[in-house]
Amino acid sequence: MDELINQLKKEVIEQLNLEEISPDDINPDSPLFGEGLGLDSIDALELIVLLEKNYGIKIQDPKDGKKVFHSIRTMAEYITEHKK
Amino acid sequence: MADAMLPLYFRKINMDLLITSYCHLHDNKVIVNDRLFFYQENILKFADFIKSVYKQENVNYPKFYKMDPISKVGFLAAELVLKQTTIEGYHPEKVGVVLSNSSSSLDTDIAHNETIKNRSSYFPSPSVFVYTLPNIVIGEICIKNKIKGENVFLISETFNGKLLCDYVNELFINERVEACLCGWVEVMGNNCNALMVLVEHAGRKQNEGVPGFKFLPFNAENLNLIITLN
Numbered sequence: 001m002d003e004l005i006n007q008l009k010k011e012v013i014e015q016l017n018l019e020e021i022s023p024d025d026i027n028p029d030s031p032l033f034g035e036g037l038g039l040d041s042i043d044a045l046e047l048i049v050l051l052e053k054n055y056g057i058k059i060q061d062p063k064d065g066k067k068v069f070h071s072i073r074t075m076a077e078y079i080t081e082h083k084k
Numbered sequence: 085m086a087d088a089m090l091p092l093y094f095r096k097i098n099m100d101l102l103i104t105s106y107c108h109l110h111d112n113k114v115i116v117n118d119r120l121f122f123y124q125e126n127i128l129k130f131a132d133f134i135k136s137v138y139k140q141e142n143v144n145y146p147k148f149y150k151m152d153p154i155s156k157v158g159f160l161a162a163e164l165v166l167k168q169t170t171i172e173g174y175h176p177e178k179v180g181v182v183l184s185n186s187s188s189s190l191d192t193d194i195a196h197n198e199t200i201k202n203r204s205s206y207f208p209s210p211s212v213f214v215y216t217l218p219n220i221v222i223g224e225i226c227i228k229n230k231i232k233g234e235n236v237f238l239i240s241e242t243f244n245g246k247l248l249c250d251y252v253n254e255l256f257i258n259e260r261v262e263a264c265l266c267g268w269v270e271v272m273g274n275n276c277n278a279l280m281v282l283v284e285h286a287g288r289k290q291n292e293g294v295p296g297f298k299f300l301p302f303n304a305e306n307l308n309l310i311i312t313l314n
Contacts, residue, residue, distance in 0.1 A: 016211075019149040042150075045210035053207045 004076045012072065015050045016043050028072040036071075044069060051075075057082045100286040101256060101302035104293065107164040108314040109137070109157060109278040115314040116164050117297035130274040134160065141167075145228065152192040152215035153271040155224045158183060161280035162225045162265055169282055169291040171263050176232040180261035181222045182252050184238040185270040189218045221269055234260045243268050243279075243311055245304035252283055252302070262288060268311065279311045 009023040012032075016039065030036040033044070047069050051057045057079060059065055068078045108115045112133055114122035122140055127133045134156045138148055143163055151159060171179050192215045199209045214220065219237035226232065234255055240247055248266055255261045267280040283302045284290065293299055300306045 017149040018146070020146060038146075042211050042214055049207050049209060053205075 001076060001080065004079060005072055008072050008076055008079075011050060011054060012047070015046050026072060028076070030071060032069055032071055047075070051079070055079050055083055101253065101283050102286050102289060103281045103300040103302050103306060103310075104284045104289050104291060105165045105168040105297075106279065106281040106300075106310055107161045108280075108310055109161055109276060110311075110314065113314070114164065117168055117294055119296065121164065128274065130271065130276055133276070147224075150211060151224060152189070152195070152212070152220070153276070154185070154189065154191065154218065154269055155215060155221040157271055157276055157278045158221035158267075158269040158280070159224045159228065161267065161269070161278050162229065165265065165280045165282050166229060168294055171229065171231075171282070171290065173290040174263050176230050178233055178260075178262040179229075179231045180233040180252070180255050180264040181225055181231060181235040182238070182248060182255070182264060182266045183219075183222060183236075183269050184240055184244065184248060185218065185268060186239065186241055186243075187270060187272050188239050189216050189220075191272050192216050225265065231265075233264075243277075243308070245307035245311075248307060249302065249304045256283075256285065263290070277311070279307070281307070281310070 005028050006023060009026045009028075012018070012026075013021055013023065018037065021037070026037065033039050044065065048059055048065070051059065059068060068074060105117055112124055112127045113120065114137055122137050124133070124136060127136065130153060134153070137160055138156070141160060141163060143160075148156060148159065192212065196208065196212045196216050199212060200206055218239070219235070222235045222237060226235065236251065238247060238251065252264050252266050255264060262285065264283045265280060266283055267278065269278045269280075270276065271278075281302070
């Protein structure tokens with residue numbers, strides 16, 4: 001899980017162009033939206049693309065998004081659970 | 085007779101507009117109000133050039149990194165222009181933005197096409213797609229500077245100072261604006277040429293300028309001079 005979390009941090013930084021943030025700056029349990037990284041709605045769409053492009057996972061129910069993208073750790077847990 | 089009571093034709097004659105601040109980005113060089121703000125030889129990539137200017141300007145606006153190339157250039161040019169002066173005395177709805185270029189959002193359209201051209205790897209990027217309109221740069225400038233006035237993005241084959249002057253003059257004549265950012269923001273690949281000027285009415289300008297820079301009358305000749313001489 002730790003390896004996946006570290007990989008996800010790097011992928012999120014690259015996908016969302018978070019140039020001034022390093023993987024060590026991201027607490028895997030901190031909220032990605034609002035506080036924490038302060039991501040916006042376009043970033044949320046980019047994260048959906050990231051899951052599909054890098055892990056072949058489609059979010060089927062939009063209601064799941066809030067739970068899946070709460071933090072890096074919840075993303076990693078969702079990937080572990082759904083990766084084909 | 086009060087200016088507003090005059091027929092439009094006479095008000096046009098009375099219009100006395102000045103360029104009170106300008107910025108020109110071109111060929112790895114940034115000129116602000118006749119002074120060299122940034123120059124670095126041997127920068128081959130646009131991305132490296134604009135990032136270096138951003139770092140030197142020390143804006144601290146993380147969203148900058150998410151913008152497309154045109155928005156980055158327009159945003160930084162506006163920052164550099166407004167750093168030399170102030171628009172805080174104007175009502176936000178009386179500050180306009182009139183920009184232009186020749187290739188519209190083609191540079192970003194190409195980037196978007198890269199994400200969708202291969203059907204077996206079809207992953208359109210939402211953050212690229214939202215910039216596939218040229219006027220998004222105006223939105224970025226307005227958000228950062230709390231500008232809510234008239235705005236338009238014009239397309240012309242080459243830089244057309246007269247078109248810009250005519251449009252901005254009309255905004256002033258019709259009292260839609262009291263100050264206006266105006267210019268040219270062109271980026272294609274690693275080539276960039278951007279001019280941004282702040283236009284204010286001579287009698288109502290908010291600042292007295294900076295040493296070494298004399299306000300210029302706002303006309304097509306001066307716009308052409310700035311963009312060709314620097």
